[in-house]
Amino acid sequence: MRELFLFAIGASITLSVFLISLVELLFTSRRHKAEKKAAAEVAALKTAHEETLKKLTEESEAKLKEVEKQVKAADTDSDKEIADIRKEYEDKIAALTEQSKKALAAAKTKSKKFEEEAKAKAEEYMKSRQREVEDDLMNLVLSVAKKVLPSGIGYAGQKTLVMEALKELKAESDDTKNPA
Amino acid sequence: MSLDYSLAANQVLQKFYLADQIDKLHLSLVSLLETVNQGEMELMLEQTPKTLREKVGYVKKVMEQVQSEELRMKLLEILDSGDLEFFDSKHFPDFLHAMQRRAEAIRVIKITVAIEFKDKDLHQMVSTLSTQLGRPVALEVTVDPTLIGGVIVRYGNYITDYSLRTRFTQFRSDWKQMSKQ
Numbered sequence: 001m002r003e004l005f006l007f008a009i010g011a012s013i014t015l016s017v018f019l020i021s022l023v024e025l026l027f028t029s030r031r032h033k034a035e036k037k038a039a040a041e042v043a044a045l046k047t048a049h050e051e052t053l054k055k056l057t058e059e060s061e062a063k064l065k066e067v068e069k070q071v072k073a074a075d076t077d078s079d080k081e082i083a084d085i086r087k088e089y090e091d092k093i094a095a096l097t098e099q100s101k102k103a104l105a106a107a108k109t110k111s112k113k114f115e116e117e118a119k120a121k122a123e124e125y126m127k128s129r130q131r132e133v134e135d136d137l138m139n140l141v142l143s144v145a146k147k148v149l150p151s152g153i154g155y156a157g158q159k160t161l162v163m164e165a166l167k168e169l170k171a172e173s174d175d176t177k178n179p180a
Numbered sequence: 181m182s183l184d185y186s187l188a189a190n191q192v193l194q195k196f197y198l199a200d201q202i203d204k205l206h207l208s209l210v211s212l213l214e215t216v217n218q219g220e221m222e223l224m225l226e227q228t229p230k231t232l233r234e235k236v237g238y239v240k241k242v243m244e245q246v247q248s249e250e251l252r253m254k255l256l257e258i259l260d261s262g263d264l265e266f267f268d269s270k271h272f273p274d275f276l277h278a279m280q281r282r283a284e285a286i287r288v289i290k291i292t293v294a295i296e297f298k299d300k301d302l303h304q305m306v307s308t309l310s311t312q313l314g315r316p317v318a319l320e321v322t323v324d325p326t327l328i329g330g331v332i333v334r335y336g337n338y339i340t341d342y343s344l345r346t347r348f349t350q351f352r353s354d355w356k357q358m359s360k361q
Binding site for chain 1 (some may be wrong): 291293294295297301304305308309312313328329330331333340342344348351352355356359360
């Protein structure tokens with residue numbers, strides 16, 4: 001019995017080991033299959049992933065290129081815009097400068113004109129006053145001369161004046177020979 | 181004839197220097213020529229019954245009526261010298277015509293002066309004018325004290341103003357013109 005028992009126990013252990021080995025083998029086989037399948041799936045997935053990745057990469061690159069193009073285009077546009085804005089700014093500044101120059105010149109001209117007009121008016125007034133004063137002075141001198149001269153000339157002076165005048169008639173004497 | 185009528189005419193005309201004298205001379209010559217033309221003098225001088233004294237008296241009476249003092253004095257002077265022949269119809273008209281021609285040749289010059297001049301000075305002026313104008317002249321003198329001095333001479337259509345008044349006016353005008361510029 002004991003031997004049987006031992007046998008049974010040994011057989012049981014052997015069977016168990018066998019079973020375990022069998023199970024192990026089965027599981028191992030299954031595992032191998034599963035691993036193989038998994039590897040295949042992994043490979044497929046990997047391939048798919050790689051393809052997807054490749055595709056994505058290509059798409060990304062294309063997009064990048066597109067973006068780059070757009071960026072370049074945007075750069076170009078912005079440069080042009082900047083140039084336009086700058087040109088517009090410069091034009092406006094130039095126009096404003098020109099306008100301010102013109103305004104300044106006009107203001108200067110106007111101011112000069114006013115100054116000249118004022119000067120001319122002042123000069124005219126001065127001349128007019130000077131003329132009036134001179135005329136008054138001349139009238140005074142002549143009226144005094146008229147009052148003083150007749151008594152101052154005397155008979156001899158009067159005679160001399162007349163004789164001198166008559167002697168000047170010679171140049172016109174020809175006309176008197178045959179008067180009209 | 182003892183007296184040259186041409187010389188006599190010149191002697192008489194030397195005394196004329198005023199326009200009034202020339203006017204009177206013209207009237208006197210016209211009147212004497214009229215008397216001569218009427219033949220009254222000729223009749224009287226050629227009447228043999230009349231004495232020399234009567235003839236001289238008649239001529240003297242006629243000559244005394246002559247308006248021009250200078251002509252009258254000269255004619256009476258000739259008569260007083262006893263030259264009765266001068267007044268006959270052959271010589272006297274020639275003398276009168278000669279006088280008339282010379283009187284017509286005298287040009288009357290009108291002058292305006294500031295003061296009244298003495299006769300000798302007026303003579304001098306006439307002499308100067310005659311020389312200047314190359315013909316005998318007589319003066320018609322007007323006194324205008326406003327002239328101040330100098331003279332205004334009018335002859336024919338010409339007026340020449342040498343008065344101080346005009347000189348002053350001209351001077352004032354020139355002055356005003358100059359000051360305007």
